[in-house]
Amino acid sequence: MASLHYVCSLLSILVCLITIAATGPITASPPPVKAAYWPSWAESFPPSAINTNLFTHIYYAFLMPNNVTYKFNIDNSTAIQLSNFTTTLHHKNPPVKTLFSIGGAGADTSIFVDMASHPRSRQAFIHSSIQVARKFGFDGLDLDWEFPQNPKEMHDLGLLLDEWRLALEREAKATCQPPLLFTAAVYFSVDFFVADVYRKYPVGSINRNLDWINAMCFDYHGGWDNTTTGAHAALYDPKSNLSTSYGLKSWKLKDPNSHEIGSPAVDVGPGDKGLMQFVQVGEFNRMNGATVVxxxxxxxxxxxxxxxxxxxxxxxxxxxxxxxxxxxxxxxxFFWALSYDDEWKISTQVARAWILND
Incomplete structure (x- = not known):
């Protein structure tokens, strides 16, 4: 009789360390950025629960513009949430800077494609984003376009950033306020292939216009890789360029006796399409007497x-x-995402480690 292989899963979390690359000319060492994204849908984890001793910048995730006007339509409930977010975090001890992030992994990227392709729609979008930031007391804004799919879209992204920075500087001068911070979340590598189409980020525009970039150094492997296990945020990988140094979602194991990275796998597992929060991973390990390596x-x-x-x-x-x-x-x-940590274990350790290494 053939042996039966129990089908279980590899689960990953998205509470992983991501590097933020400094951009632009630097005349003095700027203070470190210790940032995290706050999921606006995390009802059980309000902004008041954030330990601001561990961070310098908190991102509100996410907002999206209208798909016709490319302006931000903020309803009453969202307006209340935005005001509460900035007010709470600015009055915490210590206070932190706040930014709102536009887009996210689940966003309809066709809106970005259409908006960025025309001067008039770019201007409508830019003007509206600045209005939202000032109205609700944000210190800055962030673009999370995942991801431009071809050279034309990358070119349009560069134009968008150029015009956005100019508008930010003009607005700050006209209102006698400090310029809003301007950042973007980007793919972990500056150039990459998707569906055999090569594309490269507009590095010149990014360097001229952004205060920093959040390089998303995770999701190197996932449910789409359902034949082997793999570290979804590997710092090194000698077999490929899918690693942070170059540039986990979930599987079901075929053989319970083969458990190292690269082991055969079958399919995604439980959780949210194979994803678990760090606190859930800890609970799984304790309840199942798991071996940690x-x-x-x-x-x-x-x-x-x-x-x-x-x-x-x-x-x-x-x-x-x-x-x-x-x-x-x-x-x-930076971290994705704030509500996924387990009693601030990783956030605390990382904050201490950066201080010790200064």
Missing amino acids: YDVGSVSTYSFAGATWIGYDDEISATIKVGFAQALGLRGY
Whole structure:
């Protein structure tokens, strides 16, 4: 009789350390950026619950413009939430800077494509974004366009950033206020292929216009990779360029006795399409007596119990990534997302590690 393989899953979390690259000319060492995105749908985790001792900047995630006017239509409930977000975080001890992020992984990117392709729609979008930031007391704004799909879209992104920065400077001068911070979340690599189409970020425009970029150094592997396990935020990978140094979602294991990175896998598992929060990973490990392994080669952590394999970042791997970021002269780090940590374990360790390495 053929042996039966129990089908369980590899689960990943998105509470991983991400580097923030400093851009533009620097005359003096700027203070480090210790940032995190706050999911606006996290009803059980209000802004008042954020430990601001661990961060310098908090992003509100997410807003999207109208798909016809390219302006932001803020309804009453969202307006209340935005005001509460900035007021709460500005009055915390210590206070933090606030930015709102536009887009996100679930956004309809066709809106960005259409908006960025015409001067008039770009101007409508830019003007509206500045209005929202000032009206609700934000310190800045962030573009999370995931991702421009071809050279034309990358070119239009460059035009958008140029015009956006100019508008920000003009608005600050006209209102005698400090310029709004201006950042973007980008793919972990400056150039990449999607569906055999090569594209490259407009580096010149990014360097001229953005205060920093949030390089999304995760999702290197996932449910689309359902034949082997893999570290979704590997710092190193000698077999490919899918690693933070170059540039986990979930699987179901075929063989419970093969549990290292690269083991055969079958399919995505439980959780939100195979995703779990860091606190849920900790609960799984405790309840199932899971074996936890730190993988030196990729600088990542995984645990396994039976046929279930979980890849994630913990305090050890995050600390090493902080050292890597500082060795490269990067400006800081950010997390996706605030509500996913487990009693601030990773956030606290990373904040301490950056201070110790200064």
